Amino acid sequence: xxxxxxxxxxxxxxxxxxxxxxxxxxxxxxxxxxxxxxxxxxxxxxxxxxxxxxxxxxxxxxxxxxxxxxxxxxxxxxxxxxxxxxxxxxxxxxxxxxxxxxxxxxxxxxxxxxxxxxxxxxxxxxxxxxxxxxxxxxxxxxxxxxxxxxxxxxxxxxxxxxxxxxxxxxxxxxxxxxxxxxxxxxxxxxxxxxxxxxxxxxxxxxxxxxxxxxxxxxxxxxxxxxxxxxxxxxxxxxxxxxxxxxxxxxxxxxxxxxxxxxxxxxxxxxxxxxxxxxxxxxxxxxxxxxxxxxx
Numbered sequence: 001x002x003x004x005x006x007x008x009x010x011x012x013x014x015x016x017x018x019x020x021x022x023x024x025x026x027x028x029x030x031x032x033x034x035x036x037x038x039x040x041x042x043x044x045x046x047x048x049x050x051x052x053x054x055x056x057x058x059x060x061x062x063x064x065x066x067x068x069x070x071x072x073x074x075x076x077x078x079x080x081x082x083x084x085x086x087x088x089x090x091x092x093x094x095x096x097x098x099x100x101x102x103x104x105x106x107x108x109x110x111x112x113x114x115x116x117x118x119x120x121x122x123x124x125x126x127x128x129x130x131x132x133x134x135x136x137x138x139x140x141x142x143x144x145x146x147x148x149x150x151x152x153x154x155x156x157x158x159x160x161x162x163x164x165x166x167x168x169x170x171x172x173x174x175x176x177x178x179x180x181x182x183x184x185x186x187x188x189x190x191x192x193x194x195x196x197x198x199x200x201x202x203x204x205x206x207x208x209x210x211x212x213x214x215x216x217x218x219x220x221x222x223x224x225x226x227x228x229x230x231x232x233x234x235x236x237x238x239x240x241x242x243x244x245x246x247x248x249x250x251x252x253x254x255x256x257x258x259x260x261x262x263x264x265x266x267x268x269x270x271x272x273x274x275x276x277x278x279x280x281x282x283x284x285x286x287x288x289x290x291x292x293x294x295x
Contacts, residue, residue: 038070038077046070046078047250048117050089058124058131060088063117068252084250087116093132094178094186096148096164096224104149109162112136112231119193121231135178135191137161137228152221161228167199167207168221174199176225179209183222193232197225 040046049064049071064071068081090113098105110124110131123136125146140162148164149157156171170176175196178187190197195212202208206218209225240246243253261267 037073037075040078047081048089050117052091056091056093056132058091058133060090063087063089065250080252080254081250082252083247085116085248089117090115090122090133092118092122093134094188095184096134096178096187096226098148098150098164100150102151104147104151104163107146107148109140109142109144109146111142112140114232118191119232119235120191121193135226136231137177137226138194138231138233139228140231150222150224159227162226164224164226166221167209167219167223167225168202168205170199170225170227172199172201174227175229176209176227177230178224178226179219180223180225181219183220183224187224187226189217190230193230193235196229 038044046066046068048066051062051064053061063086065084065086066081067083068076068078070077105127107125107127110126112121112123115122121136122133123140125132125134138161144162146162146164147160149169150166152166152168157165157169159165159170159174164178167176167179175198177190177196179189179197180186181188190212192212197212198210200208200210200216202221203218205221207221207223208216208218210216240249246253
């Protein structure tokens with residue numbers, strides 16, 4: 001369509017256009033296709049692509065850093081992303097599954113480590129003859145024994161930190177994280193470092209949980225949740241310290257938006273306000289009050 005419009009314009013003045021100009025214009029139209037630029041959001045991240053294998057593994061996965069660009073068109077979508085230290089990705093097993101009857105399943109913590117692709121620390125856990133990664137809690141350490149059960153008892157259980165039980169099996173006031181949206185789909189809510197939700201009350205077969213944002217969500221009592229507060233509590237209070245470390249974290253600098261004395265949000269030089277007149281109260285005398293002995 002663009003070439004048709006171009007040649008329709010060229011037919012108006014054929015004496016002014018030569019063959020070379022037509023070739024250059026056609027090349028420019030062909031080399032610049034009409035690509036729809038993607039928009040940030042909609043559940044799509046432009047920081048990295050993780051290459052997941054077909055089966056679960058504890059081997060660190062390869063990562064392709066996008067630096068805020070769309071992987072198909074190569075155009076910049078998110079401007080605040082760029083640089084950063086290359087990290088391996090550790091695949092977290094979000095599903096904590098256990099027996100529905102009998103004693104709970106026991107899991108042993110092998111190692112606590114940091115993960116560069118998430119804020120909370122992670123734990124390497126052994127379950128039978130298999131290994132998996134989970135999110136570490138605040139006081140979790142190597143050698144701890146974790147319990148996991150999908151049984152819904154009549155009396156609420158007294159769970160320890162790191163144990164995974166149904167929301168209906170935990171007493172009110174318990175701190176939880178990694179809550180399932182639907183039973184069996186894996187922990188979806190509360191993943192950030194130092195965060196936790198609180199079980200407020202139970203209404204019929206629903207459990208009301210207060211999220212870290214102070215909003216209250218209603219979950220099914222058969223949704224799994226992990227007890228305790230997530231690790232790396234001081235993550236939000238740790239100062240970055242230098243612009244170079246901000247680059248290591250993968251944040252692109254936003255230069256020119258703010259200066260202390262001028263700029264977009266800086267100090268504004270405004271003219272002085274007009275003089276305010278303070279009038280003498282004698283010009284506005286109060287009414288005279290006469291006191292008499294008669295009612």
